[in-house]
Amino acid sequence: MQPTITVAKVTKSYGKKPVLKDVDLSIEKGQLYGLIGPSGAGKTTLVKMIVGMEKPEHGTIHVLNKQMPNLSTLQEIGYMAQSDALYTELTGEENLTFFAKLFRLSKAEQNQRIAYAAGLVNLTPDLKKRVAAYSGGMKRRLSLAIALIQDPQLLILDEPTVGIDPELKLSIWNELLRLKKEEGKTIIVTTHVMDEAEKCDVVAMVRDGKILTSGSPAELKATYHVTSLDEVFLQAGGNQA
Numbered sequence: 520m521q522p523t524i525t526v527a528k529v530t531k532s533y534g535k536k537p538v539l540k541d542v543d544l545s546i547e548k549g550q551l552y553g554l555i556g557p558s559g560a561g562k563t564t565l566v567k568m569i570v571g572m573e574k575p576e577h578g579t580i581h582v583l584n585k586q587m588p589n590l591s592t593l594q595e596i597g598y599m600a601q602s603d604a605l606y607t608e609l610t611g612e613e614n615l616t617f618f619a620k621l622f623r624l625s626k627a628e629q630n631q632r633i634a635y636a637a638g639l640v641n642l643t644p645d646l647k648k649r650v651a652a653y654s655g656g657m658k659r660r661l662s663l664a665i666a667l668i669q670d671p672q673l674l675i676l677d678e679p680t681v682g683i684d685p686e687l688k689l690s691i692w693n694e695l696l697r698l699k700k701e702e703g704k705t706i707i708v709t710t711h712v713m714d715e716a717e718k719c720d721v722v723a724m725v726r727d728g729k730i731l732t733s734g735s736p737a738e739l740k741a742t743y744h745v746t747s748l749d750e751v752f753l754q755a756g757g758n759q760a
């Protein structure tokens with residue numbers, strides 16, 4: 520079977536600064552794939568290229584057999600950006616309706632998807648409030664609901680749990696695991712938190728625009744003869760400037 524996402528020899532610079540250096544990765548359907556690394560490692564740049572918002576300088580990216588950027592593939596990608604892109608003057612419900620309409624869902628489908636997505640992130644009681652009055656965590660939850668609105672095959676979530684309290688963080692992770700297991704979704708999550716990496720099927724550790732190492736959490740710990748992913752990161756070169 521073809522992988523859902525293939526990144527081959529991808530390079531990207533901003534001005535003279537190289538941000539991604541020869542990145543290769545391959546993500547199978549139904550995988551929960553974690554991109555882990557410190558701030559500035561290049562995670563956001565990489566996911567933006569997978570979504571098709573940025574173009575690689577060199578190399579290619581394929582998503583569902585289409586070379587990116589590709590507009591029609593967007594229907595199949597739910598993307599949650601690192602910074603919330605919300606209409607703060609509108610209510611949560613109006614934001615969800617706006618994005619549901621972009622995907623040309625019927626009115627009945629819209630209502631059903633909005634109820635589902637809002638319920639998933641525990642926002643149902645707050646849907647009638649203006650987003651300007653939301654806390655940071657509520658905005659993150661609304662962004663996640665928007666990423667799920669068209670029921671995409673692929674979810675690409677850039678630091679989805681930053682600023683979210685531990686209880687909701689756990690419930691979001693449980694939902695991601697369920698979406699993977701029961702609905703066969705392919706999910707990419709970026710994080711700088713190693714305990715989240717433990718929940719991923721495959722983890723790629725990123726630093727300075729390079730993938731230092733990748734594999735399942737158990738494989739990585741076995742390979743480096745250590746007991747935590749923090750130690751894997753350091754052993755794999757994460758401690759070098």
Ligand SMILES: Nc1ncnc2c1ncn2[C@@H]1O[C@H](COP(=O)(O)OP(=O)(O)O)[C@@H](O)[C@H]1O
Binds near residue numbers: 533538556561562563
């Ligand atoms: N639009 C941009 N213009 C210039 N530099 C950028 C831009 N976006 C990101 N960078 C730089 O690229 C590097 C990687 O950033 P980013 O992909 O956001 O990393 P991460 O998401 O892992 O924190 C950083 O050094 C950042 O300053």
Ligand SMILES: [Mg+2]
Binds near residue numbers: 562564601
């Ligand atoms: Mg980032």
